[in-house]
Amino acid sequence: MDRIRIVGGAELNGRIPISGAKNAALPLMIASLLTPETLTLDNVPRLADVTLLKRILGNHGVEVTVAGKRATQDEFEGDTVKLTAGEIVDTTAPYDLVSRMRASFWVIGPLLARMGEAKVSLPGGCAIGTRPVDFFLTGLKTLGASIDIEGGYALARAPSGGLTGGRVTFPKVSVGATHVILMAASLARGETVIENAAREPEIRDLADCLVKMGARIEGAGASTIHVQGVPALHGAEHSVLPDRIETGTYAMAVAMTGGDILLEGARRGLLDAAFDVLAEAGATVTETNEGVRVARNGAGISPVTVTTAPYPGFPTDLQAQLMALASRGAGRSSITETIFENRFMHVAELARFGARISLDGDTATIEGVDRLNGAPVMATDLRASVSLVIAGLAAEGETIVNRVYHLDRGFERLEAKLSRCGATIERLTG
Ligand SMILES: CC(=O)N[C@H]1[C@@H](OP(=O)(O)OP(=O)(O)OC[C@H]2O[C@@H](n3ccc(=O)[nH]c3=O)[C@H](O)[C@@H]2O)O[C@H](CO)[C@@H](O)[C@@H]1O
Numbered sequence: 001m002d003r004i005r006i007v008g009g010a011e012l013n014g015r016i017p018i019s020g021a022k023n024a025a026l027p028l029m030i031a032s033l034l035t036p037e038t039l040t041l042d043n044v045p046r047l048a049d050v051t052l053l054k055r056i057l058g059n060h061g062v063e064v065t066v067a068g069k070r071a072t073q074d075e076f077e078g079d080t081v082k083l084t085a086g087e088i089v090d091t092t093a094p095y096d097l098v099s100r101m102r103a104s105f106w107v108i109g110p111l112l113a114r115m116g117e118a119k120v121s122l123p124g125g126c127a128i129g130t131r132p133v134d135f136f137l138t139g140l141k142t143l144g145a146s147i148d149i150e151g152g153y154a155l156a157r158a159p160s161g162g163l164t165g166g167r168v169t170f171p172k173v174s175v176g177a178t179h180v181i182l183m184a185a186s187l188a189r190g191e192t193v194i195e196n197a198a199r200e201p202e203i204r205d206l207a208d209c210l211v212k213m214g215a216r217i218e219g220a221g222a223s224t225i226h227v228q229g230v231p232a233l234h235g236a237e238h239s240v241l242p243d244r245i246e247t248g249t250y251a252m253a254v255a256m257t258g259g260d261i262l263l264e265g266a267r268r269g270l271l272d273a274a275f276d277v278l279a280e281a282g283a284t285v286t287e288t289n290e291g292v293r294v295a296r297n298g299a300g301i302s303p304v305t306v307t308t309a310p311y312p313g314f315p316t317d318l319q320a321q322l323m324a325l326a327s328r329g330a331g332r333s334s335i336t337e338t339i340f341e342n343r344f345m346h347v348a349e350l351a352r353f354g355a356r357i358s359l360d361g362d363t364a365t366i367e368g369v370d371r372l373n374g375a376p377v378m379a380t381d382l383r384a385s386v387s388l389v390i391a392g393l394a395a396e397g398e399t400i401v402n403r404v405y406h407l408d409r410g411f412e413r414l415e416a417k418l419s420r421c422g423a424t425i426e427r428l429t430g
């Protein structure tokens, strides 16, 4: 099993290219199931989750071709992926594939809308909470579907005339359920109104692509979305938006190690809440026409008080990375996690570096320390893993991060991106 070895203590200086967003690429690829024509996606990141989704879509009959753009190892441009679901050959998404990635459950929306049926295993994904799918199922029922849970699968059927529009009001903001109802409603008869919709930029990105495919959607990016269903969608070309979580992660890294990094292609406006917190912590954040520049020179890290929230609030997917940063703060920080009930697995691992963190319910209190010391640590989920990398970069001495397959789900060529900025970081294979 691969591990990552880091020798910490160096500042980060230089440029880090930001990849296409995992959490946009996945629903965009799934949207290819809605049309028999070709959907061409540009700027698709090379990630384990993308590879797995290609397999899942292939199982349904989607032809996937990839045209990589990189001629040399130093080029970080994303892939162009063409997806053609000419014929859906299988409406079942099996357990062994779906259990490995939460987003694979989302095929239920387009399969049901286009084929009138879907049998999809209940999902897996990062172990950060119970993560039920009740909002998806209630929402699809509102569009007329019947749903049974049998043998660990959701069996969904549309009425004989297909799905019909309806008013879907989510009790709580859900990114995945918003993606799924958006896709299903695009091919339903009549109007669907989605209330308390997620406002994450990845929702807007999916909606923009669906509109290029012929969907009629208004309000994506706001809490109420109106969809007028159309009988069929067609092919389109779309470029995946930059990854705001990757952006925030490298921004936290340089805020922690010190130095000056240009996050190429990043957009500040996708991540205002996190950049505001970084500025409060002592980093300088400047938007340029090439991306976002983050620097911390000389000054220490100020403590912060942060609560995670749905967009435009501070993202839960940056909570672990912020905790790593706060562990070196000059004083007491407080971080409250409101999205997932079990997203503190990194606390025990950060303690191995000498971080002083105590937990009380959904709130972590972090007493900043003057130095962290490198240690062997274990990655537990995607964002927790990268918080350990950040801590390792700032710690004195050697850190070994075990179970790095979590990192490969969401961070493209992490070691290459960091080592070109002065970090001592390498992958130990086998
Ligand atoms: C692939 C992808 O885009 N993953 C992101 C997506 O996950 P995901 O779409 O799974 O997260 P949701 O927004 O659905 O989850 C938000 C909350 O709603 C709850 N819930 C959700 C659905 C449901 O049917 N019932 C229910 O109770 C969840 O357990 C959680 O407490 O948004 C999360 C919140 O920003 C991010 O951390 C993930 O990185």
Ligand SMILES: C=C(OP(=O)(O)O)C(=O)O
Residues within 6 Å of the ligand: 023, 101, 102, 103, 124, 125, 126, 317, 382, 383, 410
């Ligand atoms: C939690 C995440 O992914 P998933 O929803 O696929 O588990 C994530 O991207 O941080």
